[in-house]
Amino acid sequence: MTSLPRSSAAATLADRTLVLRIDGLRNLKGQIHLAVFSSAEGYPKDIRKAVRSGSFDADENPLEIELPDLPYGKYAVTVHHDENMDGELNFNLLGIPTEGIGFSGNPPIWHGAPSFEKAAFEFREGHPIVTITMKYLLK
Numbered sequence: 846m847t848s849l850p851r852s853s854a855a856a857t858l859a860d861r862t863l864v865l866r867i868d869g870l871r872n873l874k875g876q877i878h879l880a881v882f883s884s885a886e887g888y889p890k891d892i893r894k895a896v897r898s899g900s901f902d903a904d905e906n907p908l909e910i911e912l913p914d915l916p917y918g919k920y921a922v923t924v925h926h927d928e929n930m931d932g933e934l935n936f937n938l939l940g941i942p943t944e945g946i947g948f949s950g951n952p953p954i955w956h957g958a959p960s961f962e963k964a965a966f967e968f969r970e971g972h973p974i975v976t977i978t979m980k981y982l983l984k
Contacts, residue, residue, distance in 0.1 A: 863915045863968050867924055868907035869979040871945065875928040876900045877908060882921050885961035889923040889948070896920070900927075907976075921964035922949040924977050937983065945979040954980055 867877055880895035887894020897912055903926060925934045926945030935943045949966050952959040966975055 861913075861915050861917060861968075862973060863912040863920075864974045865910045865912065865922060865924075866907050866974055866976040867910065867947065867979060868976060869945075869947075870903055870906040870908065870926060871979070871981055872928065873903050873906060875903050875926065875930045877903050877910075878925045878927055878932075879910065880923050881912065881915075882923070882961065883918060888921055888961045889958045889964075903928075915968060917969045918967070919965050920949070920968055921961045921966070922975065922977060923958075923964075924948070924979065926979055926981075941982050943983050945981045947977040947979045949975050949977055951976075951978050954982075 865879065870877075878900045879898060880889070880892040881897040882888040882894065883896045892898045897915065899910075901908065901910055924945075924947040927933070928944050929935065934946065937943050946954065948954065948959055948964040950959070950964045952963040968975075
């Protein structure tokens with residue numbers, strides 16, 4: 846299991862670890878980039894507005910990523926499978942992603958990224974795992 850580093854927050858947050866289970870990877874190439882947002886501000890593209898973000902080797906399927914010291918609350922997560930490791934989500938000429946994408950809640954994505962509200966979930970005691978299934982719109 847891979848994890849983001851713990852913050853310097855007090856020990857009271859130590860048990861507040863969210864686990865993201867990323868499944869449906871079509872291969873184990875490249876990296877998984879993720880961003881966790883606590884509001885619609887910046888979601889889904891401006892990771893500077895994310896409360897957590899990181900990149901992880903796509904070395905397991907499913908891939909589990911721990912996010913320690915995360916306060917309970919409402920969040921939405923975006924995930925991108927950067928197969929060619931260029932640091933960007935690649936698109937074809939029609940604007941369709943050629944790499945895998947995913948969102949918490951696994952909402953439909955045929956008409957673009959879902960809203961924050963459609964991808965949002967409540968992280969609270971007793972609900973530490975969120976599964977995100979990768980979607981590849983082009984083979």
